[in-house]
Amino acid sequence: MERLSASHIAAAQGGFEPQRPNNFMIELTPPGGTSDVIELSVFSCPFPADATEVMRIPYANEERKVAGKTTMQGDGMELVLIDYVDQQVLQTMRRWRQMVFDPHTGKTGLAKDYKVDAHLILFGPEGTMERKWQLMGVWPSALKTGEGSMERATDANKITVTLQVDLIWLDGE
Numbered sequence: 001m002e003r004l005s006a007s008h009i010a011a012a013q014g015g016f017e018p019q020r021p022n023n024f025m026i027e028l029t030p031p032g033g034t035s036d037v038i039e040l041s042v043f044s045c046p047f048p049a050d051a052t053e054v055m056r057i058p059y060a061n062e063e064r065k066v067a068g069k070t071t072m073q074g075d076g077m078e079l080v081l082i083d084y085v086d087q088q089v090l091q092t093m094r095r096w097r098q099m100v101f102d103p104h105t106g107k108t109g110l111a112k113d114y115k116v117d118a119h120l121i122l123f124g125p126e127g128t129m130e131r132k133w134q135l136m137g138v139w140p141s142a143l144k145t146g147e148g149s150m151e152r153a154t155d156a157n158k159i160t161v162t163l164q165v166d167l168i169w170l171d172g173e
Contacts, residue, residue: 020125026079028118028138030096033088041081041089043158048120048133048168049073076141076162083146083157090145093161097143115139115166137166 009016026045029035053068081089099114101107120133142162149155 019122023123023125025121026118029116030092031099031114031116032095033092037088037092041084043080043082045079046077050168072165072168076164079161079163081159083159090159093143093159097140100139132171134169135165138163
């Protein structure tokens with residue numbers, strides 16, 4: 001195979017099929033809600049990310065680096081949903097968010113009541129070759145309900161939910 005040729009990419013005999021960013025689904029059921037409302041309303045969702053802080057240990061004129069604290073999704077993952085008039089998308093997200101913090105009482109809920117587990121699934125363009133990510137300890141830390149605009153009559157309103165995730169791993173790791 002010639003190194004300067006792209007003949008290996010999406011070749012007729014197979015191999016190097018690109019993952020399309022629109023071939024994904026999130027399986028997420030908020031407490032007291034149904035998974036269909038979220039799954040069928042997804043507009044966009046970042047794929048999993050994690051980062052480990054670097055701990056530096058100075059010694060004389062040198063330093064060594066070791067792994068420090070690891071965080072999943074940094075400041076959270078922004079799940080964007082289409083706000084459908086005839087579906088309970090906003091209501092479902094508001095109820096879940098209220099389990100975290102209730103503005104009527106000023107109380108913060110218990111993690112056991114508002115945390116759920118979820119899956120993010122990537123698949124090939126014909127629906128096979130799934131990669132399934134496990135998302136543990138998912139909960140909404142912020143909710144943006146959209147924005148009014150008199151000039152955007154052809155856009156759907158979008159709800160943005162910032163989800164916090166405790167742990168993420170790819171099935172089979």
